[in-house]
Amino acid sequence: MxxxxxxxxxxxxxxxxxxxxxxxxxxxxxxxxxxxxxxxMYLEDDYDSDEDSASEEFDVQPYNGKFKHTFYLAKPFFPFLIGTKGSTRKRLETETSTSIQIPKLGQNGDIVLVGPTRQKVIMARHRIDNLIKTSRKKLYYTHFISIPTNCESVQNGFQKFKESVLAINEPMRGVEEKIFQNPKKMHLTIGMLVLVDSTEREEAVRALEYCKENIIAPAILKNGPLLLTVQGVDYMNDDPAEVNVLYAKVHSKDNVLQELADQISDHFFELGFLRKDADKVNLHITLMNTKFRIPEDDRRGAQRVTFDATKILKDFHVHRLIRIQSLVNLH
Structure with missing residues (x-):
């Protein structure tokens, strides 16, 4: 040169x-x-570059010299896909060389993707899936998976705990009868769900049936009746003097319950319905919660007033409430 x-x-x-x-x-x-x-802004690994495997994952059909894929998306997610003045849809269409057809405002229907190649269509579908996964985190919880623990023996044990706490003859800021759990609603939480319509609720029920047959039943058959010990208390923040939720810790022999809960949580997480903040489920039964001060219809976004749990934690850190035998249910 x-x-x-x-x-x-x-x-x-x-x-x-x-x-x-x-x-x-x-x-x-x-x-x-x-x-x-x-x-x-996306990695090429966001979609499968192998046409055969892509076709197996999603139903992509030839369409007027191009390729077409139709899939269901719950209506509450349409605004996230469209974006401000259609900006999100336009960006996805440009980056994937596809057209994205979305039902008109107020209407139900499927999302239709049309592109020049199978890979482009699959790329668009994967990016929409990632967008919806992120958008679901912005929505409020609608359901939860739990083990009911509201049998008479548990209610009696909880009532004794409540009476003992209220009888403590020392100042405990914010501790009052209103923030104690309703004994009839006591449960062991496995995971919080976001189910936005009847289709997702039906899918969640099928998922729970799957868990019952493939996770719970085999474990019960192998280990026998599942005995749970509810013992000790803990809180969900880093300052015992500024607590919103106080809960009882739950234990099972050979850690069977933990394994069951983690497998159920993982299954719902893979379906996209459950959020996970940790690798393992924090097995607990809520005893006191400051949101109970607030009327149920006003709780969303309401300011909560914490309570001082220092004395309770000291007195009940090894306290045993009850031993129970339970079944998993969806609420």
């Missing part, structure tokens, strides 16, 4: 952009005149 070509490289114009290129022959040979593309 001589000095003249270095100082005066050929100017290459592509889609209105000007580039200086020293070796125009190499450009012409290897690059052709492909349109300039901005770097994508």
């Amino acid at each position: 001589d000095n003249n070509s270095t100082l005066r490289p050929e100017l290459v114009w592509i889609d209105g952009r000007c580039y200086r290129f020293c070796d125009s022959g190499a450009w012409s040979k290897d690059r052709g005149t492909a349109a300039y593309q901005e770097e994508s």
Whole structure:
């Protein structure tokens, strides 16, 4: 390459952009005149590059010389897919070279993707799935998976705990009868769910039936009746003097309950219905919660007033409430 070509490289114009290129022959040979593309915010690994496996994962059909894929999406997610003034849909369409058809405002229906290749359609579907997974985290919980623990023996044990706490003859800021759990609603929480419509609720019921047959039943058959010990108390923040939730800790022989809960949680997480803040489920039964001060219809976004649980934690850190035998249920 001589000095003249270095100082005066050929100017290459592509889609209105000007580039200086020293070796125009190499450009012409290897690059052709492909349109300039901005770097994508997504990784190519976001979709399966193998056409056969992509077709197996999603039903992609030939359509007027292109390819088409239709799938169900709950209506509450339409605004997330559309974005402000259609910006999100436009960006996805541009980056995946597809068209995304969404039912009109107020209407139900399927999402339809049309693109020039199977890979482009699959890419669009995967990016929509990732978008919905992120968007679901912004929605309020609607359901939860639990083990009911409101049998008479547990209610009696809880009532004794409540009476003992209220009888403590020391100042405990914020401790009052209102923040104690209703004994009839006592349960062991496995996971919180976001189910936005009847279709997702039906799918969650089928998922729970799957867990019953493939996770719970085999464990019960192998280990026999599941005995749970409710012993000790703990709290859900880092300051015992500023507590919102105080709960009883739950234990089972050979850690069977923990394994069951983790497997159920993992299954619902894979379906996209459950949020996970940790690898393992925190097995607990709520005893006191500051949201109980607030009327149920006003709890969303309401300011909560904490209570001082220091004395309770000291007195009941090894206190045994009851031993119970339970079944898993969906609420």
